[in-house]
Amino acid sequence: MIPHSSPSLARSVNRRILWKKILLHRYLYLMLLPCLAFFIVFSYIPMGGVILAFKEYKFNKGILGSPWIGFDYFKTFFQDYQSGLLIKNTLIISFLKLFVYLPFPILLALMFNELRRKWFKNVAQSISYLPHFLSWVVVVGMMQRVLAPDTGMLNQLTAFFGGAGDTFYMMESKYFYPIMFGSFIWKSIGWDSIIYLAAIAGVNPDMYEAAKIDGASKWREIWHITLPSIAPTIVTLFILSLGSVLSAGFDQLYLLGTPGNRALSDILDTYIIRIGLTSGQxxxxTAVGLMQGLIGFILVIIANRLSRRLMDTSLW
Structure with missing residues (x-):
């Protein structure tokens, strides 16, 4: 037993215990190193460049030597006539991808869980996962082929059934949201369902047996057992996704953007690339990107506190 009068001895013993645990699990820590290195190199080290948001960058002086200008860039952005439209478009697309999309991978995971033929379940899961591994360049290229005027598959089918068959879907703004959301679901739903399917697999089977004995239907089992059991997973993933609420997805929106739908597809991500790389500002x-990150960070903290208070589930 460690005497209360020797805190240095207690710290020494705690250090020995810690190192013993590290040595015991050394292979797990070694597996974690590549992940840590990735985030250090690509996430934490670049944070030093955030000071550019408060400086007027000069090529001949570098980041540290450039003069400070305070919050001028933030004022300039909110005074820009485009800022309102950019924020509106970003929030609408983020709302579709965060809130409207949320039930789709959960429903797919529930359907996979109810499949009893193992071979069919494996084939269906593999098919649903494949689009995740395609880049948005490939996906949008396929969509352009399918939706092209005259030669596209959709227009040819329309013409076959007596329609005009000459609609340029990618250029008309009224088709932008269905195309954007539909392609996002097709590409993401299978991969995102994996976590929910794993959470469902962890539900205690005795609960289903008890429900069957009580005469519960399959819908009752899903509603009263499956969904409440995976609710912590749903809440956790939703909180994490709130961090990117003002980042609606650069790749997809940049490639889908055309002169016809620019008023809907132009978001903060595309604006940052355009003024940063194209215009050299x-x-x-950096100031606009920093604003995105700070708002996402604040939303994550608020959502985490609300979740901990209302559902007793939180990230920390």
Missing amino acids: YGYA
């Missing part, structure tokens, strides 16, 4: 682009 690195400080201004």
Whole structure:
């Protein structure tokens, strides 16, 4: 037993215990190193460039030597006539991808869980996962082929059934949201269902047996057992996704953007790339990106506190 009068001895013993645990699980820590290295190199080290948001960058002086301008870039952005439209478009698309999309992978995971033929379940899961591994360049290229005027598959089918068959879907703004959301679901739903399917697999089977004895239907089992059991997983993933609420997905929106739908597809991500790389306004682009990150960070903290208070589930 460690005497209360020797805190240094207690710290020494705790250090020995810690190192013993590290040595015991050393292979797990070694597996974790590549992940840590990735985030250090690509996430934490680049944070030093955030000071560009408060400086007027000069190529001949570098980041540290450039003069400070305070919050001028933030004021410039909110005074820009485009800022309102950019924020509106970003929030609408983020709402579709975060809230409207949320039930789709859960429903797919529930359907996979109810399949009893193992071979069919494996084939269906593999098919649903494949689009995740395609880049948005490939996906949008396929969509352009399918939706092209005259030669596209959809227009040819329309013409076959007596329609005009000459609609340029990618250029008309009224088709933008269905195309954007439909392609996002097709590409993401299978991969996102994996976590929910794993959570469902962890539900205690005795609960289903008890429900069957009580005469519960399959819908009752899903509603009263499956969904409440995976609710912590749903809440956790939703909280994490709130961090990117002002980042609606650059790749997809940049490639889907055309002169016909620019009023709907132009978001903060595409604006940052356009003014940062194309126009060379690195400080201004950094300021807008920093604003995105801070708002996402604040939303994650608020959602985490609300979740901990209302559902007793939180990230920390």
